[in-house]
Amino acid sequence: MRNKKLDILIGILFLIATIVFVIVFLSNDTFFYWAFNRHLNILSWYIRPLFIIPIIFFAFKRSWSGIFCSIFLLFTSMFWFPAPVNPSLMEKEFLQFEMDYLQGVWDIQKILISLLVPVFFILIIMSAWKHSFKWLIRTLIGAMLMKVLWSITFSGNSGISILKPAIGGLSICLVTVWYFIRHKHKGCRK
Numbered sequence: 001m002r003n004k005k006l007d008i009l010i011g012i013l014f015l016i017a018t019i020v021f022v023i024v025f026l027s028n029d030t031f032f033y034w035a036f037n038r039h040l041n042i043l044s045w046y047i048r049p050l051f052i053i054p055i056i057f058f059a060f061k062r063s064w065s066g067i068f069c070s071i072f073l074l075f076t077s078m079f080w081f082p083a084p085v086n087p088s089l090m091e092k093e094f095l096q097f098e099m100d101y102l103q104g105v106w107d108i109q110k111i112l113i114s115l116l117v118p119v120f121f122i123l124i125i126m127s128a129w130k131h132s133f134k135w136l137i138r139t140l141i142g143a144m145l146m147k148v149l150w151s152i153t154f155s156g157n158s159g160i161s162i163l164k165p166a167i168g169g170l171s172i173c174l175v176t177v178w179y180f181i182r183h184k185h186k187g188c189r190k
Contacts, residue, residue: 011064049169
């Protein structure tokens with residue numbers, strides 16, 4: 001019982017830290033530009049989807065601290081790497097689009113589209129929590145497709161720059177989930 005309360009408390013602290021990060025990120029121009037400059041490092045594009053794996057794992061184990069720590073790490077990983085010396089033009093154009101999008105007017109359409117991010121997290125957490133691997137796989141594939149379609153539709157050709165990281169991240173997530181499902185079922189048969 002004590003460990004459960006501690007798990008919930010740590011989870012709440014990481015949830016608050018994530019909310020504070022998002023608020024500071026969106027409201028402090030200096031931090032916003034610094035983070036996006038470092039996000040030009042393509043390593044941050046490839047590492048971010050990998051944090052979905054521990055989110056799924058901790059949801060399966062029903063650990064709030066693990067879930068929200070992983071979400072916090074996913075969000076902050078955009079600035080873990082140094083700014084690249086020679087980023088590609090397409091990557092620069094796409095990130096400029098994302099920056100303009102985030103700093104533009106927040107109308108009802110943008111708010112609704114942005115709400116898809118927490119909906120995605122809720123769906124993968126609920127799917128893993130309930131051990132519904134079919135819904136988990138559908139959510140992962142659907143989210144990747146929506147991110148790619150949104151990127152290409154709204155940013156044009158520069159949106160193609162996210163294809164490799166998105167498909168690579170999805171592939172690793174699906175292989176990991178598949179391995180986990182097989183391992184879980186083998187353990188049940190023993």
